[in-house]
Amino acid sequence: MKIEVTFRIDANGILNVSAVDKSTGEENKINITKESKEDIERMVQEAEKYKAEDEKQRDKVFSKNTLESYAFNMKATVEDEKLQGKINDEDKQKILDKCNEIINWLDKNQTAEKEEFEHQQKELEKVCNSSGTKLYQSAGGMPGGMPGGMSGGFPSRGAPPSDGTSSGPTIEEVD
Structure with missing residues (x-):
């Protein structure tokens, strides 16, 4: 594949950039x-x-994503075959029922407010923490760390960094 890129500045100081894929003839400007x-x-204003x-x-999207991740991670954790016999069926069912309830609620409430997502998170945590305490005591902690491979604790419910920095890539849309 060979791409030819051309840069041209016109009389008005406008930079015109064009790229042509020589193998297909496709051109973008x-x-x-x-x-x-x-x-x-x-x-700026x-x-x-x-x-x-x-x-x-x-913040709203972060709260929604945190809740969704927590629900799916907890569901996967209690369904893990390695934990069979480490949590009683009643506690397991309580957690699964609440996770499924939250997942269904999320499907129907994609545009809920941040506070609603946080309320649902607290409700799910109550169920998971009360039933999960027995699991941690009997299992001596979770094999391989916490749900979703997060060693050191449950997903953080804190806000994302507000200083605009990010360790991931940034994507900008260009017309």
């Missing part, structure tokens, strides 16, 4: 313009304007 100070200031809303949405 993008124009990069120089923004004025006014445009940059406007974009818009970003600040929506910052609180974006953070609220991020």
